[in-house]
Amino acid sequence: MAIKVDYGKLPINVTRFLLNYVTRFIFAGLFLYSCWIPFQYLTGWFSYHVILCTFGYIPLMAEAIMLFVGDELWSRQMSRKSKYWVHGILISVGTIFIIVGNALVFHYIEPGYHLYTEHGITGLVSMIFLILSLFLGLAATYSNEMKQFLSLRPVWYKLVHNGIGLLGYGIGIVSLCYAYYTKWFMFYNGPESRLVALVLTIAVSLWSINGALVSAYNQIKNLVS
Template identity: 35%
Template sequence: MVKNKLVESVKNSVAYSTWKLVLNTCIHMLNAVVFLQMVNFAVGPHVPRTKQMLHVIFSTLGYQLLMMEAIMTFNGNNSWSRLISRNHQKLVHLFIQLVASAFIIVGFSLAVSNKDDIKGVHFLSAHAILGLIGFIFTVISVMNGFMTFLFGKNSTTCSTFLKVLHNISGCVAIITGLCSLIFGIDLNFFRMWHKPEMVNTLIVFIAVCMGYILINPMLNLVAYLKSCRS
């Protein structure tokens, strides 16, 4: 009993609330650093102007920046969305997710087209395979996200199923997409233009951001599954 009161006291303290807001802000900053560094690499004077470099920009923008922001829309500590209503959060999430998906589709198409141009073999590396899985689940997530938005307002078994499906497909999409980005950063082509410390730092930043944004979806998933059992 005393322990529960202590936990509640800590959770309701100003220091704890401030810490959560600061942590959320730091995640936004790490997110931006990764994206800007990838763009800086893609537009740098040392790399050829190819579809592959456009693929880097579009895919990083889609996964690392926009899809992460779309997921963080529902985070209670998110600085720019915490004060708007739940319905408005859903609209903002839908809009950002649509834009992110458009960039991801374009980025994926550019990678496939570039591979065709050089007569290469598709989907052999971990980076390419994870990118394909991420692309597929991004499309699935957007489709059932629309269905959840339209038909998931009522607390029925069908709406709960749609929410669970959207949650899982979205998590798989962001995990595989960001893991694909990590494997892409780890490629020799990227490492030859960057110091090992920079590459490893970017990988850690991506992993930290991914771990943070998955907390809320996982908690929501557990809540949905509990509601299915009850």
């Protein structure tokens, strides 16, 4: 059977395809940039905090969110149910990494110190939202079973899960941006490289959520229609 190609949309699709994979390469570069010092000192607990939390957000969280972008070639070969499972696994593993990474800071640093820094506050808030998002994701997956406890349309669970998850991811990226300007990071990295990392982090993070924002818009339309 012949495959119909919409040549009018081809330039847009090619551009989005390239941007998706450029985003992935930049995320990989940002992860290595953030963790190249911790990789050299794996005996220190703080090294594991940096590696676990960074890897939890990029690439795991980012990939979980980009999974539902409509023009993703590899994910288009998967059924929607399979996408949900892969999404759930990536989000769960990423959240566990972030919880363990933050627990190291809470345990080894003077109690309460993390609440006096922008990096620490945003990291803690992000983690709380991500944990909530996990439970909401389960509620969305088993929305029919949830009717005996709370009579809501399934799209409500999906919308709230989407919104809380995006908040957790977005605040986590803000925490990562603040991390570039912590004393530890400034000691090992120059101002030029930190500025480039900041700009790239903001740019690719905004691009990574475009599919989730479209999904949220469609869910809102479904609710008000």
